[in-house]
Amino acid sequence: MENQKTLQNLMEAFAGESQANRKYLAYAQKAEADGKKNAAKLFKAASDAETLHALKHFEVAGKIKTTEDNLNDAVEGENHEYQSMYPEFLEVAKAEGNKEAIRTFTFALKAEEVHANLYKEALENLDSEEEVFYYLCPVCGNIEKSIPDKCFICGVPGDKFIKY
Structure with a gap:
């Protein structure tokens, strides 16, 4: 893409819309737990709308490649999370004594390693027709x-x- 500022804006919009999606899902779960069905439905609809926005921004930014490229990108991202990001986050949480953060970071770290290995396996078996x-x-x-x-x-x- 020629216009680097537009690409930067698309990626910033993608990140913001993606975060809004998850935030609104969390709000929907809370509204449901509180028995506020209409608010829960609105949050779910807004979450889906934010997903639509995020996906279109990502597509226009040219970030969706071949399935092989996308799997390689996923492996790289998961590796970063379990090898670098979460270990650093865990150290800070431990130093600050935040037990809930330690728990959630530990769960994510271990799961991200599994995800990376599953993506690698999918890449190795990309042309297999056996359903998994x-x-x-x-x-x-x-x-x-x-x-x-x-x-x-x-x-x-x-x-x-x-x-x-």
């Missing part, structure tokens, strides 16, 4: 290729995993 199913732990974000007895990261029973 994935199972997501709803607590820590671990992904398995079969339902475990319990999550090896957080201990959640396997019957709580979500199938993809």
Whole structure:
């Protein structure tokens, strides 16, 4: 893309819209828990709208490549998260004694390593026609290729995993 400022703006807009998506989902969950159904529905609709915006910004920025390129990018991102980002975040959380942050960073660090390995495996088997199913732990974000007895990261029973 010729115009670097526009590219920068597209990526900033992508980041902002992506964060708004997750923020509004969190607000929707809270509204549901509070029994505020209309507010929950509005937050969910707004979350989906923010996702539409983010995806279009990302596309226009030229960031969606071939599936192989996208898998390589995903491996790189996950590697950064579990090898650099989360270890640094954990050190700060430990130094500050924030037990909940330590817990969530630890869960994410371990899950991101799993994600990186699954992306590598998908890359190696990109042309395989055998269908694969994935199972997501709803607590820590671990992904398995079969339902475990319990999550090896957080201990959640396997019957709580979500199938993809």
